[in-house]
Amino acid sequence: MAEMDPVKLMKQEVGRAAAAKVQSDTVVGLGTGSTTAFAIQFLGDRLASGELKNIKGVPTSFQASVLAKKYGIPLTTLDEVDKIDIAIDGADEVDPQFNLIKGGGAAHTREKIVDGLAEQFIVVVDSSKLVEKLGSTFALPVEVLPMAVAPVTRALTALGATVDLRMGVNKDGPVITDQGNMVLDAKFEAIANPAEMEAHINNIPGVLENGLFVGVATEVLVGEVKDGQASVRSL
């Protein structure tokens, strides 16, 4: 049998470890992305086997709701529940203080709402996502109303970023978010003060939300692989 790609293996194992932490009779925030997709799949497996009972998922994106339906996880909305017990979500960068950059899949706006409401927010990443300073490898995603793309681009450039309008893959033109907006990817050298930058960018007229998650994560699980063997550790 062909060996699994090591990055996929790390994502699978960290997704499994996070899904194992979910308990029966809870409301679960369902994140977006390729790592969380494994967690959603394993949650479905646990429900199907009867090991886990009576959970409800709050999806952070169209992708998450499609996967939840595929794997038999009942869904609910923030109108119907007054708390989220646990959320599982991926990240594009994680710093030693558990601050994150998210939004590689353009889902950070809903993710910030759901993950931020969760009593326990478990981040699932492979080891390539760990950085000393946020912004050092990944451009910061900023969701913008379409009519404000030009002024927000200028404002982010004035803050020192190199800015690109995110373009679709297998679709001509820009990426359109689940909310009908566009995404600017703002590449900074490194972000010295993530909390200040998060607030500052969200204050630019036309910005809906940026991908800095400061002080939101309660636990970070990291998937690693050595000699084809995957393992998971807490940061």
Ligand SMILES: O=C[C@H](O)[C@H](O)[C@H](O)COP(=O)(O)O
């Ligand atoms: O918008 C997407 C999300 O923030 C994802 O959780 C993030 O991009 C990580 O995705 P992946 O697990 O596919 O690397």
